[in-house]
Amino acid sequence: MxxxxxxxxxxxxxxxxxxxxxxxxxxxxxxxxxxxxxxNHSFGWKAQAGVxxxxxxxxxxxxxxxxxxxxxxxxxxxxNLALFGVARFYKDKGRHIxxxxxxxxxxxxxxxxxxxxxxxxxxxxxxxxxxxxPEAVAAALRDDTILVSLMWANNEVGTVNDIAGIxxxxxxxxxxxxxxxxxxxxxxxxxxxxMNVDLVSISAHKMYGPKGIGxxxxxxxxxxxxxxxxxFGGGQERGLRSGTAAVHQIVGLGAACAVAQQxxxxxxxxxxxxxxxxxxxxxxxxxxxxYLNGSWERRLPGNLNVSFxxxxxxxxxxxxxxxxxxxxxxxxxxxxEPSYVLRAMGVDVELAHTSxxxxxxxxxxxxxxxxxxxxxxxxxxxxxxxSPLAEMVKExxxxxxxxxxxx
Amino acid sequence: xxxxxxxxxxxxxxxxxxxxxxxxxxxxTGLVGAPACGDVxxxxxxxxxxxxxxxAKFKTxxxxxxxxxxxxxxxxxxxxxVDFALGINNAQIAEELKLPxxxxxxxxxxxxxxxxxxxxxxxxxxxxxxxxxx
Numbered sequence: 268m269x270x271x272x273x274x275x276x277x278x279x280x281x282x283x284x285x286x287x288x289x290x291x292x293x294x295x296x297x298x299x300x301x302x303x304x305x306x307n308h309s310f311g312w313k314a315q316a317g318v319x320x321x322x323x324x325x326x327x328x329x330x331x332x333x334x335x336x337x338x339x340x341x342x343x344x345x346x347n348l349a350l351f352g353v354a355r356f357y358k359d360k361g362r363h364i365x366x367x368x369x370x371x372x373x374x375x376x377x378x379x380x381x382x383x384x385x386x387x388x389x390x391x392x393x394x395x396x397x398x399x400x401p402e403a404v405a406a407a408l409r410d411d412t413i414l415v416s417l418m419w420a421n422n423e424v425g426t427v428n429d430i431a432g433i434x435x436x437x438x439x440x441x442x443x444x445x446x447x448x449x450x451x452x453x454x455x456x457x458x459x460x461x462m463n464v465d466l467v468s469i470s471a472h473k474m475y476g477p478k479g480i481g482x483x484x485x486x487x488x489x490x491x492x493x494x495x496x497x498x499f500g501g502g503q504e505r506g507l508r509s510g511t512a513a514v515h516q517i518v519g520l521g522a523a524c525a526v527a528q529q530x531x532x533x534x535x536x537x538x539x540x541x542x543x544x545x546x547x548x549x550x551x552x553x554x555x556x557x558y559l560n561g562s563w564e565r566r567l568p569g570n571l572n573v574s575f576x577x578x579x580x581x582x583x584x585x586x587x588x589x590x591x592x593x594x595x596x597x598x599x600x601x602x603x604e605p606s607y608v609l610r611a612m613g614v615d616v617e618l619a620h621t622s623x624x625x626x627x628x629x630x631x632x633x634x635x636x637x638x639x640x641x642x643x644x645x646x647x648x649x650x651x652x653x654s655p656l657a658e659m660v661k662e663x664x665x666x667x668x669x670x671x672x673x674x
Numbered sequence: 675x676x677x678x679x680x681x682x683x684x685x686x687x688x689x690x691x692x693x694x695x696x697x698x699x700x701x702x703t704g705l706v707g708a709p710a711c712g713d714v715x716x717x718x719x720x721x722x723x724x725x726x727x728x729x730a731k732f733k734t735x736x737x738x739x740x741x742x743x744x745x746x747x748x749x750x751x752x753x754x755x756v757d758f759a760l761g762i763n764n765a766q767i768a769e770e771l772k773l774p775x776x777x778x779x780x781x782x783x784x785x786x787x788x789x790x791x792x793x794x795x796x797x798x799x800x801x802x803x804x805x806x807x808x
Contacts, residue, residue: 577735579712579713579735579740580737581737582685582736582737582738582740582741585738596712605712617709620709620710653688653691653733653734653735653741654733654734654735655714655733655735656709656735658693658733671708671709671711672706672707672708
């Protein structure tokens with residue numbers, strides 16, 4: 268079976284829009300162009316109906332009520348709204364927030380900004396797999412803790428946190444719990460009630476929907492979460508997020524959630540996991556000195572993050588340019604520092620430079636995976652031939668025994 | 675990273691990859707960089723009695739521009755005198771490859787590798803002459 272090149276294996280970065288999603292969106296870019304806020308004519312009513320249907324579709328995927336869904340411009344805004352919104356509203360109740368070192372920058376940068384506003388933030392360390400245990404959360408809670416923010420699945424290594432366990436502790440202690448769940452939503456079952464999560468960030472483009480749209484789930488039941496808004500204006504989204512509704516985008520997010528919900532019921536995750544396993548099995552059969560980053564058991568179905576010893580990540584990506592992947596190598600970042608997630612997990616800095624993240628998704632095929640295994644095998648061999656480190660190890664030299672000159 | 679065609683060419687078709695006998699008297703070996711920094715270059719030069727660099731080989735662990743810088747520098751020094759090689763500076767390499775600013779350190783590493791290899795060669799030669807003088 269032939270494959271079309273290049274092959275997209277970077278589905279944690281973004282995903283292709285599902286044709287069913289695009290189809291649902293199209294009328295809202297043409298005939299149904301009304302402002303969902305126009306209450307006095309059919310153009311507005313039709314737009315509003317599209318928005319409200321989407322709200323139900325999003326809510327349904329996570330076991331929420333439609334009234335608990337706030338549309339935003341994406342997960343970064345959702346994360347910002349959750350953190351700033353809770354912190355500023357409840358600042359008289361307490362000023363302590365708990366998060367982790369491996370969170371997305373949308374969380375970490377928001378926390379840094381909140382520190383300047385006088386909040387105190389605890390950045391929990393992670394274990395070697397990159398996860399935070401409920402016990403570690405419990406130990407970090409204080410009388411003045413108002414919010415815990417921990418991601419569901421990590422975007423680099425795919426490690427899945429025990430959200431239900433953490434949620435249970437937060438509920439018992441009366442602390443609000445936010446989760447950036449963008450990597451996992453639509454790929455694994457999620458239920459806000461069973462997991463005791465109070466705020467959830469969702470992104471459309473990570474689940475085969477359009478870019479520029481996301482949602483924040485905000486619990487209205489017990490406890491009811493109040494937020495200080497970040498965007499002011501016409502009072503849309505119950506005053507939590509002003510601005511004319513991006514109807515076609517919202518409809519796209521809703522459709523993406525509906526398609527994902529159907530996929531979950533039909534076992535799509537098992538199919539993607541099988542492709543990911545095929546990739547890992549193929550690589551392991553052909554190559555030695557491979558190091559898996561993150562937990563194997565508690566992992567996103569489509570994620571594979573591997574360090575290919577002696578092959579620097581950026582050089583590797585140039586060598587396998589027919590595959591779109593990403594790397595935790597320093598040379599792919601502007602800062603020239605390797606991945607902060609891998610570092611927090613205690614991965615050797617040498618190995619962090621050689622890490623490659625594969626993100627298998629809905630549209631990948633077995634033929635593509637087989638092609639990837641063949642190409643990576645060949646190029647790792649080529650790079651290791653060129654690597655002085657591989658040569659030294661072959662000669663029996665312990666690389667740690669050498670006094671390298673840092674530069 | 676958007677690289678120049680020259681970097682891509684040297685990366686995809688690296689010149690003079692390999693190793694020379696590091697124990698040979700006429701071979702100088704330079705090993706620079708550090709695995710923790712994401713790049714290590716090994717450059718070896720075979721230098722004859724007249725001080726001419728007869729052969730140059732490299733092995734590099736590093737990004738595309740580190741590999742390209744190593745490859746280019748082997749081409750630059752082959753057939754040239756030791757003095758010429760010592761005069762090569764990183765700016766020449768960076769300009770030839772049109773390296774982006776964030777990758778300038780790769781060209782510095784290549785310059786350092788040449789200097790380290792020649793220093794190693796000179797050290798070997800001194801050590802060899804020492805017993806003769808006694």
